[in-house]
Amino acid sequence: MSADEAALKTCHERINLSVAASHQAENGSVTTVSSKESEEATYAFLPPIESTDAHLHEFAEAMRTVGKALRQVAEGKAAAQAEAAEWKRKYEAEKAAKAHTHVIKGCSNCVKDKLEHLASKLTLETASADETGCCGNHGICSRQILQDQCPGPNRKSDDRIVGRKVPFRLSWGSNGDKNGQHKHDFVSFEKGDITTAERSNKQIFLKWDSPPQTVLFVTKPNSNSVHALCSEMVRWLKEHNNINIFVEPRVSKELLIEDSYFNFIQTWDNDQEMKTLHTKVDLIVTLGGDGTVLWAASLFKGPVPPVVAFSLGSLGFMTPFPSEQYRECLGNVLKRPFTITLRSRLQCHVIRDAAKDEVETGEPILVLNEVTIDRGMSSYLTYLECYCDSSFVTCVQGDGLIISTTSGSTAYSLAAGGSMVHPQVPGILFTPICPHSLSFRPLILPEYVTLRVQVPFNSRGQAWASFDGKGRIQLGPGDALICSVSPWPLPTACLVDSTTDFLRSIHEGLHWNLRKSQALDCPA
């Protein structure tokens, strides 16, 4: 072996070491320093080549280029990870600051109750009421929500209108599984067994502790049939069940113009009053299509009372109740336990580049279907950098991105090629819109992650975010959108149960997998 060949062999070995170092860096354990060092080492081990052989020179040059490229990749990756970690830190700080403000503003009992309410959602088990009328440690009790309405000098005068909403209990149903298997702990340290029996095959039942007293109507505007049905249902609920009725300010005006009989109905005058509505309303009735359910959900920035959605639209994925049978349906829901689907919502924050160093104080925007980031009027591809917690996910180059709940999986995300997901599956859908790449398949991520979508500074165009198809917001270079699952789901009453209703919707609404059956006769 000549001297030059030996030098090149050493150089090759160093390059291999450099590759290994940069792979480590990619795994997050090594910073850019190591790759820089390895690149410098690569140069150090590339002795000046005296041979005049042009191939050897070429090879040495190629090795130097490889070393340099590896360094750039590792540096870029580490910078992105550091930036993502910084965003996450800021987001957590913002959340903590908000929680702190809440503690100062609210009464401490309320905050504690809210935390207990959240914790209780994690330990769902069929439980009977204890002596005090609470559901005990194993149910999901509505009392924690009731105590949002804490006493104090600043309570709204509108508390006079109706009493407190009635308590209810939520419990797991187990589809007739009576063998007690569902009582297993999720992880048993004593026996070392890991079981998922606790989590599967469950329906959630809602049982009123006493009959509901207050119903809020949310109705599709500009529809004579919806208006007529609303006034008929309000009369029926008042006369047969002595129910207090809330309607939106617009509907209140319409009903009062129609007949002074409706003097008893209540409404709200401003956002502040709207914010306390969840403490007074036992049940929400929606009259319209899916858009009306989305609208009803958007009225509540925190807890939402259970929704009974009557179908008066064309598709009605989330509206299982037939409006012609409203007496029977409402009668059942008011008097008997019923199954509900807890539809998760996403809370979204827009963080402007200009406000990067400040703690964001704006209210989150809650969506039931999805948040979409698209190219708006721009004719350029969107260019979006996406992170999941502190990990880089991908860059979206195309028409945009849909971050969807599982309820929204049958809406825009489906049209963009995303999978249909049962609304009780805990996940977040990550669906590109017309990606300019052959391999960008949609993803489903676990519900506990925080997603960040950032418009990079070198993006050619602006991006636009919209929330359940409404409220478009422009995102400029450096701006980011942060999304995570909200602790406040939308509970919707089921006509049969969560799965039956979902399958009925995809069969009847979308004609899913409809195909003529093959004839029996066939070639031998």
Ligand SMILES: NC(=O)c1ccc[n+]([C@@H]2O[C@H](COP(=O)([O-])OP(=O)(O)OC[C@H]3O[C@@H](n4cnc5c(N)ncnc54)[C@H](O)[C@@H]3O)[C@@H](O)[C@H]2O)c1
């Ligand atoms: N290409 C598309 O499919 C497309 C484009 C824009 C918006 N959308 C959807 O429209 C929603 C807004 O609905 P809208 O009623 O206010 O607007 P809209 O009146 O334009 O109706 C959109 C259609 O989507 C259906 N829809 C809404 N939510 C659904 C769900 N969860 N599952 C199945 N179908 C659903 C509605 O029934 C309606 O037929 C957005 O959240 C978005 O998901 C879809």
Ligand SMILES: Nc1ncnc2c1ncn2[C@@H]1O[C@H](COP(=O)(O)OP(=O)(O)OP(=O)(O)O)[C@@H](O)[C@H]1O
């Ligand atoms: N109470 C409300 N106030 C204001 N806007 C509403 C209200 N309810 C519904 N909308 C809006 O009206 C539009 C149509 O409503 P919806 O989707 O319920 O009816 P639809 O279009 O007839 O039903 P489908 O979508 O099933 O065909 C939606 O964009 C929705 O946001």
